[in-house]
Amino acid sequence: MSIISVEHLRFRYNSVDVLRDISFDVSAGDFIGLVGPNGSGKTTAIKAILGLAKQTNGKICLFGAPVQQFTEWHRIGYLPQKLVHFNPHFPATVREVVSSGLFSTKKFPRRIRSEDRALVDEAMRVTDVTDLEHELIGQLSGGQQQRVLLARSIVNRPELLILDEPTTALDPEARENFFALMVELNRTRNVTIILVTHDIAGIGKYASKLLYLDKEVVFYGSFEDFCLSEKMTKYFGKFTQHLICHRHGDS
């Protein structure tokens, strides 16, 4: 069964096409690297899938339900792009922020109960932020904040995890650890992952499929097929394609 189904998605903003006739499916257990140049519509596609941006045309289904009618948000974990969506001076501790990832599992009136503590502890342990639990989020470094927000996105044990450029604030070692964690979630817990990044070579090593967007779907398939694709050779030029795939081979 498709976890995500996108059919003929079109998105226009100020009379400009941001996305044109996008169609693709994501199956359970997929690890998708969503890649493309700046302004290619990656974040818009993610926001449309999550119902945060209203598509101009097309149909999007999450777990078989049209996104407009989707209510099972506890099945999804989301890590937004960069750290632009929250006030860095917000007086919240790391534990409070991570706990907020559980709100999607609660019905009105939402309450965090003592039995939820173990889930929060586990998410903080996995993302290595346990020592920071009483610190204010605004007092952490960019990399630490990113790990806290990742903990928030996995605390509800989602079936689908959507991450928008999650590694931008991470150093190379932290980035490798991050990807290793994604692979573990994907393989041991069968979490379906969509990870937006510019680093094609970096994600190629881990993702089961690459979805290359440039306002439309340019390529959708495995990294190996990406490297052999004549369409991508024409798109990038032989030299750039070789650099991407050669770097991947080296690593």
Add this chain to the structure above:
Amino acid sequence: MEILSFFQYGFMWRALIAGSFTALICAVLGVLLVLRRLSLIGDGLAHVTFGGVAIGLFLKQHPVYVAIPIVMASSLGILRLVEKARLYGDAAIGIVSSIGIALGVLIASVAGGFNIDIFSFLFGSILSISEAEVLTSILLSIVVLVIVVVFYYENFATAFDEEFAKVSGIDTERINALLVLLTAVTVVLTMKIVGILLTSSLLVLPPVTALQVARSFRSTMATSAICGIASVVAGIFVSFLMNLPTGATIVILNFLLFLAAFTYKSLTRGSTK
């Protein structure tokens, strides 16, 4: 001796009770407003109330009853401008408040003036509170606090990261609407009781003081409430002893609390470096 004589006056007790409850709700709502960058909404809605009161007097209806729905609609208008027209909160508040005051002036002019001093509805005095107004402030406080407690996590999530809150299934537009509607009702009802100067300052100063020293969201709420209530109680005592205007004394004490918290934060941050 002077302190003891304080307790002989019923108006002082009424000021203490109504002032403390007003401070409590303003401090709690204020934290949520300041974190959403809507701190000046109290001032803005006060200007709209001026228009609402003028319409009420013009229509020969009770001005407060006419002002409440107008101010509630205006608070939603501010929210709409922020969400749909993508304006910053301060710009949206500026637009709505200037329209409100312009409307009040126009209506007052067309009516050729009113028999009642329109400003008496905007600049109530904390020392001239009636028993009914004390009851109003207590009931309003209970309603506001119950709603804030019931929607505590929704408010936290929406104020911290609205996009993530939406993906958590929270109807953030309703939560935002609830917050500004509660603020609108609070502003209109408490303004008549304690005056616009005090209401709008209690919405801003205790929260920003709490933000200097608080260690979590929950403690920010608690610290803000303590600062608000402490400043009102101390302000009433000090103004009584020194024969000063009560509202203004409370505002200055609030500012001194902010300065103390800011200095403490600067010193402790310096010592940890």
